[in-house]
Amino acid sequence: MSGEPLSLHQRILGDIGAKIVSGAWPPGHRIPFEHELTEQYGCSRMTVNKALTQLAKAGLIERRKRSGSFVARPRSQAAVLEIHDIRAEVEALGAPYRYERLSRTIRSAGKPVDEAAGFADATRLVDIVCLHFAGEAPFCLEERLISLDTVPEAEQEPFETIAPGPWLIGHVPWSAAEHTIRALAADKPTAKRLGVDAGTPCLAVERRTWTGGRPVTHVRLTYPGTSHALVARFTPEG
Structure with missing residues (x-):
């Protein structure tokens, strides 16, 4: 509290x-x-x-x-591209961490967002939305899809007490990852969840991971841009 x-x-x-x-x-x-x-x-x-x-x-x-x-x-772009534990990020700032699952459904792929994420039609997915808090303030909104074709055990995990990120790292050895980083203005649903005004600048990190060529997950992590930054330091030799 x-x-x-x-x-x-x-x-x-x-x-x-x-x-x-x-x-x-x-x-x-x-x-x-x-x-x-x-x-x-x-x-x-x-x-x-x-x-x-x-x-x-x-x-x-x-x-x-x-x-x-x-x-x-910092190791060139690795500082940006590494897969970090959000809990560790929050606690390293000296703030208490809290996780809250907002929704979890199981459905078949077929939406435009699923195709953009690389999931073939009819792929069974866990569709989960959750919030990570730093103290009482929302720190990051997580919107994630998990392929049940690749990770069938995710169907039995409610993700009520553990966030999907650390759970996946503990269950699936990923072999490749792709990051896309962009700025965006918070739409009304995102703004409400993050506790900011609609149109507030935010930083969105989208990540896809694969294991043995099979898609594992697609996640969008949205941070209020006024309180978060991704930094990479590098040298010409790097």
Whole structure:
């Protein structure tokens, strides 16, 4: 709930994340060692390790054996094209994460959106819409189609407590992915779900994945453009 004090775990995530995002700690900067953070926050080593692990999963830091943790150096377009865990993104900002499934239906492909997503007519699909929250504010609207021809076990998963993204990563080894990134103005249904005005600029990331040449999923992730950005840093040598 809003107004509740942050846990030590969330404080560590928020403090380190803020220093990285602000540029106070540039790429390559060494993060204090675990024992130093343990003393600084008066917490257990396990709490510190959990926070650093989440920051690493979010791509903000790199952990090196016997050397410590360092602010990550972005790897050209991989910073944009990697498949990230939205929960890790939110928690790396120091905000509590919440997931809410809005709708889930099973239907056959045949809509124009299905053809554009690469699903042949009559392919059985799970059509799911859900929201990811950062604290009380909507962070990302997820609209996803999953092929039951490729992932039949998805038919039995309600996706009430787990988001489709991490569930798929745990069940299907994808072999290829395609990203399309575009700006769009929120239509009325999208604006209502994201809690913004209709016409608000948004950032939409569309992704298709395949396994062994068979389509697995198509997802559109829509973020309010005023509060989210995708950044890639690269050099001529990259």
